[in-house]
Amino acid sequence: MKKSKFTDSQIMEALKRAESGLAVPEICRDLGISSATFYKWRAKYGGMDTSMIARMKELELENARLKKMYAEERLKAEILKEAMAKKW
Template sequence: MKKKYSVEEILRILGEEKQGNKTIRNICRERNITEQTYYRWRNKYEGMELKEALRMKQLEEENRRLKQIITDQALDISILKEVNSKKW
């Protein structure tokens, strides 16, 4: 079962290592995440403040939405070209 962590939770988890009293392996075991997930989060969010990370998440969502719109429009254009190419 996957748990979806919020940006704030991810930053808090990443901050545990910086406190220096826990190893990455222990942090992952306590939070029930893989080390691969931890390193992926670290590559993505390292050095970011909460405000910056939230803004990045918002931009990623907007980008995903815009890509979907473009895909839908391309499909509509393709269908219209096919319909118009047929002789009635």
Template sequence: MRKSKFTEEQIIRALQEVDAGAMVQDVIRKMGVTETTFYRWKSKYGGLEVSDAKRLKALEMRTGG
């Protein structure tokens, strides 16, 4: 699987921007990703805080996933 050029922290901050009222089109244009990618991130990281994402990453590394 290809490694993302964005960290989990960057992804979560982008999702939080939209939750705070920013338009999705503005955020994806600024990051240079497609709308599909944004909504894929939202399904995976939606509702997480940065500390939660770090814990998720550590768990994935331990389980090999």
């Protein structure tokens, strides 16, 4: 996954500016992003604060690690199953 060039606090600042009444195209122009990016941020981070965003990112990383571990264990189980089938 590509790392964002914007920090959590910058994203939150942009969302707060939009809530305060600043036009979205103006915010996007200032930050150098597309309006689609802004609306993705709003859909993903709307209603959160910076600490909640950090926690969500930690959980996403942990989830990815656990998925990888599960896939490896599943592969090991399949290999053992095939080896046992050939042995008997």
